[in-house]
Amino acid sequence: MSRYNLNDVQCDVGCLKHLINAIQQTIDDVDFGTAENRNPHLEQADGLIRIARDLVITLDGKIDTHFNEIGSTTSGRLPDTSHVHAREEARNG
DSSP: OOOBOHHHHHHHHHHHHHHHHHHHHHHHTSOOOOTTSOOHHHHHHHHHHHHHHHHHHHHHHHHHHTHHHHHHHOOOBOOOOHHHHHHHHHHHO
8 A cells, every 4th residue: 555645645735725616616606695685604604615715725835835845854654544444344243
């Protein structure tokens, strides 16, 4: 089994960034209602996804900027697959 490394983290963060951008675009296309009758749940979802988007953009940039430094000071580790093994054990009795 290959080790999970910084390349994998960077790829996962990139995927998360695309997912968050897709959610943000969907929210941007939604009618929030009139000024007097705004949907507070949509307002909250919009604010939270914008925070998540900003955080993932910052994280992606930091990984990219410090990739060599981080990569040279960490060692790969195997991903945690304990949940998979637990499911298999439960299935097999």
